[in-house]
Amino acid sequence: MTRTPPPFARFELMIAWRYLRARRAEGGVSTMTVISFLGIMLAVAALIATLAVRSGFRHEFVGTILGANPHISVYDRIEVDDAGRSDRSFEDYEAAAAAVAAVPGVAHAAAVIRGQVMATNAGRNAGVEVIGIEAADLATVPLVAEPEAAMGDLARFGEGEGVAIGMGVARELGLSVGDRVRLISPDGARTPFGTSPRVSAYEVVYIFQVGRWDIDRVRVYMPFAEAQSYFNRDGVADEIEVFLDDPEAVDGMVLPVLMAAGDVSVWTWRDSSGAFLQALQMEDNIMFIILSILVLIATLNIVSGLIMLVKNKSRDIGILRTMGLSEGSVLRVFFLCGSSIGVAGTIAGVALGCAFAIWIDPIFEFVNFIAGGGVWDPSIRLISRLPARLEAGDVLSAVALSLGLSFVVTIFPARRAARMNPVEALRYE
Incomplete structure (x- = not known):
C-alpha cells in the first residue's frame, strides 16, 4: 500500500x-x-x-488636550438682568467645586475666571486668553506643571502679581522670566463717563510649552484673586474645571457631575474637540x-x-x-x-x-x-x-x-x- x-x-x-x-x-x-x-x-x-x-x-x-485643558467644564445656569445681559457666573463656586470634587472618578475640580485681553510689551501686541486660577489648582494641570519645556519657577505663581505665560506668547512679545507684561482689557473700571479700559502690568514668573501652538500662543495664567479684581468678577467664578481619573470615560461622568453640581450645564473635552x-x-x-x-x-x-x-x-x-x-x-x-x-x-x-x-x-x-x-x-x-x-x-x-x-x-x-x-x-x- x-x-x-x-x-x-x-x-x-x-x-x-x-x-x-x-x-x-x-x-x-x-x-x-x-x-x-x-x-x-x-x-x-x-x-x-x-x-x-x-x-x-x-x-x-x-x-495635549487632556493635559492642558479641563476634561469637563461646568457652567452655572444663565441669568438675564434687566438690561438684557446674560450671566452664568458661580456665586457659591467653592461649594460647587467641593461637591464636584467629591464625585467618585473626579481627580480635581477648580474654579476659574476666563477673559480675553490684549497683551503688549516693547511695542509688540498679541491677543491672549487669561485664566484666573489658584496656584494650588494650577499645579495640578499636568502639562503646565510638567511641560515639554519651561523657564522660571511655578512656585512663584500667585506671589504678588506674577503670571505664567505660554512659550508662544513669550516669543511673540519678546518676554522672558522677570519681565513685565501689560494686559489691556476693554471692560475696565466703570466711571460716570462710561467704562474705561483697564491696563495692568504683571511680572512673568513662569513660561511653559505644552506642545500645542493654539495653547502656547494664547494662554496666560493669572492668580485667581487678581483675576477677579482685574475682570470685575469679585465674589464669583466663571466656571468649574473638572479633571477626571480616566478622561476616556468622560461620557459616563457627565450625569454624576450634573447631579452633584445641581442646576448647571457641562461641556466635555469630546464636545470641544470631537470634530478634530x-x-x-x-x-x-x-x-x-x-x-x-x-x-x-x-x-x-x-x-x-x-x-x-x-x-x-x-x-x-x-x-x-x-x-x-x-x-x-x-x-x-x-x-x-x-x-x-x-x-x-x-x-x-x-x-x-x-x-x-x-x-x-x-x-x-x-x-x-x-x-x-x-x-x-x-x-x-x-x-x-x-x-x-x-x-x-x-x-x-x-x-x-x-x-x-x-x-x-x-x-x-x-x-x-x-x-x-x-x-x-x-x-x-
Whole structure:
C-alpha cells in the first residue's frame, strides 16, 4: 500500500527552495523574486510607518488636550438682568467645586475666571486668553506643571502679581522670566463717563510649552484673586474645571457631575474637540485603504514572478508528475515559492517600518536639514513635532494584510501549475 506524504513535506520545501534560488539562465526568476521582495518590504514599511504616525498624532493631540485643558467644564445656569445681559457666573463656586470634587472618578475640580485681553510689551501686541486660577489648582494641570519645556519657577505663581505665560506668547512679545507684561482689557473700571479700559502690568514668573501652538500662543495664567479684581468678577467664578481619573470615560461622568453640581450645564473635552477626532479617524481609515492598495500592488508582483516560474519550469512539472507527484504537491511547491517571498518581505517590512517609527526624530531632523528647514510649521499643525507611536494592533493589522494578500494571490498561479497536463508539458521535449 502506497503511503501518501503529508502536506508540506520536506521534499516539497526542497524543490520550492531550489526554484527560488535558481538563476534566470536555469529557468528561475531570481530578479522577479528580488523585485517582489523589495516591493512587499517597502509597502509594509510604509503602512506601518503611516499607522505609527497616525497613532502618534492622535495620542499627542488627545494628550495635549487632556493635559492642558479641563476634561469637563461646568457652567452655572444663565441669568438675564434687566438690561438684557446674560450671566452664568458661580456665586457659591467653592461649594460647587467641593461637591464636584467629591464625585467618585473626579481627580480635581477648580474654579476659574476666563477673559480675553490684549497683551503688549516693547511695542509688540498679541491677543491672549487669561485664566484666573489658584496656584494650588494650577499645579495640578499636568502639562503646565510638567511641560515639554519651561523657564522660571511655578512656585512663584500667585506671589504678588506674577503670571505664567505660554512659550508662544513669550516669543511673540519678546518676554522672558522677570519681565513685565501689560494686559489691556476693554471692560475696565466703570466711571460716570462710561467704562474705561483697564491696563495692568504683571511680572512673568513662569513660561511653559505644552506642545500645542493654539495653547502656547494664547494662554496666560493669572492668580485667581487678581483675576477677579482685574475682570470685575469679585465674589464669583466663571466656571468649574473638572479633571477626571480616566478622561476616556468622560461620557459616563457627565450625569454624576450634573447631579452633584445641581442646576448647571457641562461641556466635555469630546464636545470641544470631537470634530478634530472624527476628522483624524476618517483620515486614518482613508490612509489605511490607500496603503492597502499599495500592498496589494506589491503582492501582485508575486503573481507575475510565479507565472514566469511556472512557464519556465513546465518541463520539470511534467517530469515530476510522471514520477508520481500529485497535483496537491505541485500546488504546495509553487504556493511555498510565492508565500515565502511574502513572508520574507513582510518580516523585513515590519523591521524597517518599526525602525522608522522608533528613530523618526533624527530621520526627520535630517530631512529638515536637507530641505533647509521650515518643513514642519507648528502654527499650522498645532503640534510642535512629528509624533510616532508604535502600537501592537497597527503592526499586527499590517502583518495580517500583507500575509493574507500574499497567500491569496499565490494560490492562482500555483493551481495553474498543479493542473498542467504532463503530456502537454513534455510533448516537445
